[in-house]
Amino acid sequence: MKMLTAIIKPFKLDDVRDALSEIGISGITATEVKGFGRQKGHTELYRGAEYTIDFLPKVKLEIAISADQVDAVISAISSSAKSDDEGKIGDGKIFVSNLEEVVRIRTGETGSVAL
Amino acid sequence: MKMLTAIIKPFKLDDVRDALSEIGISGITATEVKGFGRQKGHTELYRGAEYTIDFLPKVKLEIAISADQVDAVISAISSSAKSDDEGKIGDGKIFVSNLEEVVRIRTGETGSVAL
Amino acid sequence: MKMLTAIIKPFKLDDVRDALSEIGISGITATEVKGFGRQKGHTELYRGAEYTIDFLPKVKLEIAISADQVDAVISAISSSAKSDDEGKIGDGKIFVSNLEEVVRIRTGETGSVAL
Amino acid sequence: MENTIIEMQFAIDTFYFLVMGALVMWMAAGFSMLEAGLVRSKNTAEILTKNVGLFAISCTMYMIYGYDLMYGGGIMLEGIEVVAKDATYAAPSDFFFQVVFVATAMSIVSGAVAERMKLFAFFAFAIVFTGVIYPMEGAWTWNGESVFGLFVLGDLGFSDFAGSGIVHMAGAAAALAGVLVLGARKGKYNKDGSSNAIPGANMPLATLGTFILWMGWFGFNGGSVLAMASKESANAVAMVFLNTNAAAAGGVIAALILVKLLWGKADLTMVLNGALAGLVAITAGPDTPTALEATLIGAIGGVLVVFSINILDRVFKIDDPVGAISVHGVVGLWGLLAVPLTNPDVLFSGQLAGAGTIFVWVFGTSLVLWLALKAIIGIRVSDQEESEGVDIVECGLEAYPEFTK
Amino acid sequence: MENTIIEMQFAIDTFYFLVMGALVMWMAAGFSMLEAGLVRSKNTAEILTKNVGLFAISCTMYMIYGYDLMYGGGIMLEGIEVVAKDATYAAPSDFFFQVVFVATAMSIVSGAVAERMKLFAFFAFAIVFTGVIYPMEGAWTWNGESVFGLFVLGDLGFSDFAGSGIVHMAGAAAALAGVLVLGARKGKYNKDGSSNAIPGANMPLATLGTFILWMGWFGFNGGSVLAMASKESANAVAMVFLNTNAAAAGGVIAALILVKLLWGKADLTMVLNGALAGLVAITAGPDTPTALEATLIGAIGGVLVVFSINILDRVFKIDDPVGAISVHGVVGLWGLLAVPLTNPDVLFSGQLAGAGTIFVWVFGTSLVLWLALKAIIGIRVSDQEESEGVDIVECGLEAYPEFTK
Amino acid sequence: MENTIIEMQFAIDTFYFLVMGALVMWMAAGFSMLEAGLVRSKNTAEILTKNVGLFAISCTMYMIYGYDLMYGGGIMLEGIEVVAKDATYAAPSDFFFQVVFVATAMSIVSGAVAERMKLFAFFAFAIVFTGVIYPMEGAWTWNGESVFGLFVLGDLGFSDFAGSGIVHMAGAAAALAGVLVLGARKGKYNKDGSSNAIPGANMPLATLGTFILWMGWFGFNGGSVLAMASKESANAVAMVFLNTNAAAAGGVIAALILVKLLWGKADLTMVLNGALAGLVAITAGPDTPTALEATLIGAIGGVLVVFSINILDRVFKIDDPVGAISVHGVVGLWGLLAVPLTNPDVLFSGQLAGAGTIFVWVFGTSLVLWLALKAIIGIRVSDQEESEGVDIVECGLEAYPEFTK
């Protein structure tokens, strides 16, 4: 099993969720995060003092899947999370790591069936 | 070492923390997250328009432990995070992944001793 | 590639970000979390009732890097996140785990070049 | 010309009554904000709805029936002119001023039963409380009617200037009955009987609510002089304003010092309760004390409220999320008992008789009503609804939908 | 001595006018809080800036030009004494009272165009609206001037006591024109035409705003009696206070029952709109109904607003984030039409003529103005700015910078 | 009958005084909300506690000693009737009106020292400031006493109608002394001397606070006419209301345009400061300007405040989290100096003498007092407490305990 972690723009959340639902993904955990990256932060003002906001609002999605779903999920996220056809800086990243075990608390089931 | 990530219902946090304390776990990092899963979201109203909330409030716990603690921790979480004896949909999941190294910032200690 | 997860004190965020920038790290995802650990929580009052806050505010940083950067990043975080020269309890931890793949959503690039 | 003068007196008194009434109406916002600040965010939308709704219900029920029951004038105010025919103010201004008092009494209840009661059960209670329970005891006190033909409170030396007992303790008595029938919030008490703190979500709102109440109280007490257009009444109103403010200040300072001594910290929630306690304490007699006496009466209120909240919470296991029973009930009683200290026309025995009458009537009828509601429609949400917060089940929306919970 | 009496009448009326004006000014805070509560947090700082700015612009433009256009008295109030020379109150108090009405009308617009309009385009609109568009129709109605020499509304049996039409429906007409030119918010409507709910971020603020407006409305309607210092006027003001409150209560109760029946939940946002609808409904004639009639007029307003918001949103696809067009426009019209029911001096035909005149004038000129602004400077932020929230692009800061979004 | 008339004048003036005083009391809520919005959430509960506490302390200290020092009448108001024996209003109403001014002056200090001062050190300062420092300069100015037997300010052509100098600049002078002794917040200035922005947590609260202050200011300035019951005074009060509002509007517009020109964005925090600056600027002489002049006086205040905040922050490294020293001090001085422009009875030299006297006295005594407090009990929390927020160490609770920080 794999754990995919995707960082996306907040207003893309609904689109990505729909895209994932379509390919049959039924579990997602979302977190509000702040991202620092190539996307330049914007300048804010406060009582006449300008300052730069480096950490921009992002949403992090964690999705546990079986290994054979990885490609499908990556492509679903990639296409639905892009700001436009070319993509914009800051559209985000997907991280893939190994997941050794899953347990469904309610039933005690483990492994893929618990996803 | 292993990293356990548990998604639980928010009002179970105190129970789970107590259960973990009892088996000697002394470090937890908790995050407020929103979960999408089998548990059906509820309908909300806003100025007469109904809409469905898919993402429900959950708490994510990250717990770094040594490999031999995994079973004990899983069973402590499982029993304390259940809504009732049979468990209810949405009670959550536990994910286990491998943890290669830990560093305690204060001392520079690494490995199990740093947990 | 590796994923480093650092738990630090919130008011150290700017220092750590600066230290990371200096060694050329250009991507960080930050989350506001609550930490439970050796650092004793404080007592709060509410309408005359005292109670203990166990979960203290922390910031979690997730930093995806190539394997050869691990030592440099750990030492940059370690030195910048310490409360003072000796360090204080609660200064935090760094967790290292393996990262199998990265995708940049905008371009579809994968691997180190996508970091 | 004499007529013009009389008309002007009439105009001044009416104007004064309306301004004071508008200030008391403003207290509805104060209770809303105070309570919305002291509950958890998952129960905030519901308590806001409850406060807006109870105000509307109070105004309507008192218009339909309550005012007639208390002062006469006919159902739906059809004969309202009769009530105030010799008054120095316009009849509608009297109703306007009186009606906001009913809503105040009702607001006291809403905080105590917060976070677990069914919204419409509460509204059902409000209909009866504002239409009958409050007007009955109001008739015995402010309208001087005999209590079921048994005795007349005024004759016993009872006096409650602006309602420490008639409004505040009455509200607290209804709240106490409700809390006893309803039980504590889930998670409030541990198996060993110890009590958990359940912090409110938003201290700026609670503070704003307190300031609104403080301001509105000038209308509450100041308007209760019932006249302005003479030197005597102007002096009285001015003294009432001064003393109302002084008592609130005394309550704050006493609570502040006490919590600092007891716990080493300036617990804001107790300081706010101190201000309200000072205000409740002076309400029964804001006209007779000197400024210093008013400060002390308020300060004793501030001390009482700190102990009362703790004792009710820990010893009696009465779960009152906002401390309403202590602030309005315990301190309301203190307010009544303090009157004879500065007002020689009032008797301790009379105050005790009045307090007893009000409490027995309001607590008794409320208890019956709560029990009836419990039997018929149920007054408490389910355990799961309580865990998830009453906002979603009762109002279908969240107070802060964007914030993570 | 007679002179002293006249001076005192003058003092009473002036004092009354100023207090009522201060209450209406307070409504600016009410609109700000209401709107700040009903938008998403990323658009909150901008709507606050907009509300503070529009109030300042209204006061300044009406001082420079609008008051003269509506009532005479000269540009920059240089001859203001002339206007009120026979009045029983100080001339500046009349201006002070009138100016806060202009700001109210303008506040109605700001909510409807929230979350997507350019801030300075809005301010440009405000300059013309408060300097010309509103004063023109104000002159035809409250100042009795003929409409372009064609007819005099008063002669047709038109009456709008405190401005259900002149202020509220006028604001809504300008808002409607703005929304039509501006279009819906991104993400409001799906491709299939269905509508999405976009919940506001902060219900306690919205509730506070509603209570502030409720309180301020006593000044709005109560002050519109324009006199206090006689028995007759004191009685009138008192009745207006009573009825204003009763109508708001009626609106709350009707909306509460209706949403409970329709959706099984007490949707707080609709309950708040019910209160405002009750207030708007009674504004055209708060002096003639009985308390019961006022409650019913308000209740019908409360019912109307629930349906109107849904129909505008879903059927007509008019995206009005705070429901201003329904609350102030649809219910404003109802308020006008309800007057003849209790006031025999007013004709339905006159009300329709007045409503038509106001609507055609305000909607027409506003439409032209919005279109002109769109052509010249643009009125809508870019898509990306809208996604990120207008706070950052327009104000350069965030309303809650510490909270995660 | 003549007696009745005199009584009615007395009633009108008293009523007016009380209403104005209630509005000024309301400013305490305004300062609380403004400051609570402009600090970080971890310091919010403390600033709320500070504001409630300082209000209570001001009321109590001024009652015990301050009023006597300023106007006579005896300790604890025991001879208060004497002070107002020839007045046209009730003696307690005079105290009530005066006391809320003291609290206003003290509120100004609390914002400037926010986020780092020990709560009880602040309260200790408040006791002396409200009991002695303010009453002394108040006696020299509004009570016409000679300054240590040296000169009488009134004789020099000094005039400060409602307290641009006596209240606002005095508060700012005490604040400045406090900030100098206390130092900047941790993290405010970098090693290279550059300054960091530290955004406040809650813009809706800050905006609400500004609107509350705006409303309360009608009482502040309007009440300072000190009489209402004649044509002349009614006209004066009306003009004061009009000009107070106009100046605030001018301050908003000037700040809005200026920040848009300077930074291209409508920085809400500066717009709010513009409103307050307009209000402070007009306070020294709201009775003599025309509406246009008042707008301009306010507008210049709005411009001054934008520059002043920047210069104090970046050039002088004075860390004032809410901008109180600029808003109340710099603009307060401007307000004093603007009086001779429209009031021929007032001399520039007199205004300078008055400003100098107030500043030297208040700044000097405050500096000594802050230094003494620093030496005796310490005035600053520890570094770690500051990092974690003063709420937990001082109040033991959090303002928004549920939100992630």
Ligand SMILES: Nc1ncnc2c1ncn2[C@@H]1O[C@H](COP(=O)(O)OP(=O)(O)O)[C@@H](O)[C@H]1O
């Ligand atoms: N190396 C990294 N480690 C962790 N998170 C990263 C890393 N690089 C980027 N991110 C996250 O991804 C987001 C988008 O990255 P950014 O570099 O701005 O643009 P792009 O997605 O186009 O590469 C960042 O805001 C951050 O949250």
Ligand SMILES: Nc1ncnc2c1ncn2[C@@H]1O[C@H](COP(=O)(O)OP(=O)(O)O)[C@@H](O)[C@H]1O
């Ligand atoms: N595949 C998954 N990946 C990530 N998180 C998941 C996944 N499945 C479930 N979750 C998380 O676990 C929570 C509970 O899951 P759910 O399917 O609702 O019920 P159950 O725990 O009974 O299986 C979800 O709200 C979500 O946060």
Ligand SMILES: Nc1ncnc2c1ncn2[C@@H]1O[C@H](COP(=O)(O)OP(=O)(O)O)[C@@H](O)[C@H]1O
């Ligand atoms: N085993 C663990 N698993 C997950 N998070 C941990 C663990 N131990 C500590 N933490 C996190 O690190 C933070 C600091 O740890 P703590 O034990 O308080 O002090 P120290 O960093 O000095 O060891 C905690 O607040 C918690 O967020």
